[in-house]
Structures are given as C-alpha cells and as structure tokens.
Amino acid sequence: MKKENQDENKKHFIILKKYVPLFLFLVAKSSLVSAQFTVNKISGCAPLTGVVFSSADEGDWDFGNGTIAINTDNGSAIYISPGEYPVTFDDGTNVYDTTITVYRNPHPTITGDTIICAGNTTNILAYASSGGTLVWKEIFPFTNPLTVLEGTYTITETDANGCFGVDSITVKANGFKSVADTIICYTEAESILALESYISYLKDDTLSSIIGGCDSIVTVYAIYKELMPLVVNDTVYINVYDSLIVDLTGLVTSVNAPFNNALQVKVYPNPASELLILEVLDAGVTASYTYELMNVNGQTILANGSLSSNTNTIDISSYSGGTYYVKFYDAQQKMVNQAPVVIRK
Secondary structure, eight states, rough: OOOHHHHHHHHHHHHHHHHHHHHHHHHHHGGGGGGGGEOOOOOOSSEEEEEEEEEEEEEEOOOOOSSSEEEEEEEEEEOOSEEEEEEEEEEEEEEEEEEEEEOOOOOEEEEEOOOHHHHHHHHHEOOOOOOOEEETTTTOOOSSSEEEEEEEEEEEOOOSOOEEEEEEEEEOOOOEOOOTTTOOOHHHHHHHHHHHGGGSSOOSOOOEEEEETOOOOOOEEEBBBBBOOEEOOOOOOOHHHHHEEEESSSOOEEEEEOOOOTTTTEEEOSBSSSSEEEOOOHHHHHHHHHHEEEETSSSSEEEEEEEEESSSEEEOSOOOOOEEEEEEOTTTTTEEEEEEEEOOO
C-alpha cells in the first residue's frame, strides 16, 4: 500500500515537472501586452517643435506628419501647420496611437491713418482675430482705439490656448527727407511745385507719402518706379491713381496692377465722392465673399456687402469726407484683405 502511494506521488511530480515550465512561459508572454509609449507634449501652437516620443520597446513609428522611424524605441517630430496629427507605434505585437493637436496662432490687425501732419495725433484701432486678449507693446493701461503721435505701434493677441500673434503699424509725419536728411513739410501752395524737385526720390520702392501743410492733405503715390500722371482735382487733393487691385488671398493690394484674376477685386474710383465701385471678373467665384466699410475709428459704416455681382456699387454720397477701409471676408467670415479708400467732399 505504501509503495502504491509512493508511485502515485512520483507520477504527480513527473506531471508537474513536465507542465510547470510551459505555464510560466505563458505568463511571461502575456506580460508583453503592457508595452506602450510616452510623449512629452500632445498639443501646442504652430509650429510645434521638440515633440519627443519614447517606449520601453523597439518598434516602428509613424508621427503623422509624413515622417517615420523604424525599429527604434524613440523619435522626435515637428508639426508646422495647425491641425490634428494621428501618431502610431507598432512594437510587433500591438499598435498604440495618440493624437497631436497643433493650434492656429491668432492674427490681430491694426487700422488707422499711417500719415499725419507733424505734431498732430491720430487714432489707431486693434482687432482680435479669435477673441483673444490684446496688449499694446510698452503702452499701459490698454486703450482701444489708441491716440498716437508718429511712431511704430505693436499689438499682441494671446488666445485661450496660449498662442499669440503680432501686428504693427507705423505712423509717419508728412513731408520728404531732404539731401541733408531733414524733414521738409510744404505748405499747400508749395507742395505742387515741390513734386518736380523730389521726383528723383520716388524711385526705388513702393512709396505712399503725404505732403502738405497742417491744414491740408495732398496725397502722392509712386508705384514700382512709375509715377502716374498728376491730375490736380482741386486745391486739396492730387490724384495719381484711379483704382486699387485687392487680392482676396490676402497677399497683395496694389495700385493700377493687372486685373486678370477671379480672386481679385478692383476698387475705384479712389478718391471717390458719390459712388465707390467694387468690380470682380467672375461673380460665381466671389459670391461667398462679403465686405464691410469701416471708418478710421473702427465704426462699421456698411456691413454684409456681397460680391455676388460683377459690379457692386456703394453709395457714399452721404458719408463724411476722410479715410475709410473696405474689409473683405471669406465664407468662414475670416478677413482676407483690406483696402484704404478716400471719400472726398
């Protein structure tokens, strides 16, 4: 009986000895499922740089921005444009994923007169593009509009994601620099005669200047080394252009440029007194675009204008004389460009 028990125990030991290693191997194999990866930041403002990925195991990475890394336990990536980027890591057994979010930076804008008579002031107005917080550089407390003398003024907009954008405007006093590098400001009567003397200074770059006494404004434009024929309309204004060509992609606003693109708007006459015309080549392309007319104080004079016709007319006969801005918006109500216009009375 005792021998039978010993034989039975020996049999159980042999069975246990045979199957225990297999049981331990299965436990060890199941532990591989815990392999994952870490990333030092999953969101940020464009461009998002210094994004570092790491894992305890080697594998293949797809960073979602068009770059990959093969058979490694780490990697890094740069994300230039706003958007969401799916990232995957394949360790040979499992595939893990996450999403990197890149936020768009705000684009604040400043409007207002950029030329003033020496010693005078003007108002400039800042706009937030995404409802962020606006701060003037080195100007406290914050006021908007801001009354300024000549100089350069910078606005910073910071949004809820901590992203920021900057815009600047330079306000210049009227006059030209002489050979002696001094500012000469002409009286109204002298300004027309002075044009010939200073024509040689209007050559290397696009120039938009105002010369005249403190009681008048005489506008002179020279574009790309070409001075247009001068037409004296009255004792206050000198016209040297008749139209602005506005690019709805937000790239260019030029004087008398070629008008040959469906995403251009021709704004004329400028200066204007009775009617302002916004002309497009193909209303089918621009039908989703809108415009508004705003004065230099940031007040909207005309809202929700449509570019749904090839010729769009604005009656300005009842508006006060001065500088205004036509702002253009795309279908998402994002401002894509603006054009300064003068209403003359």
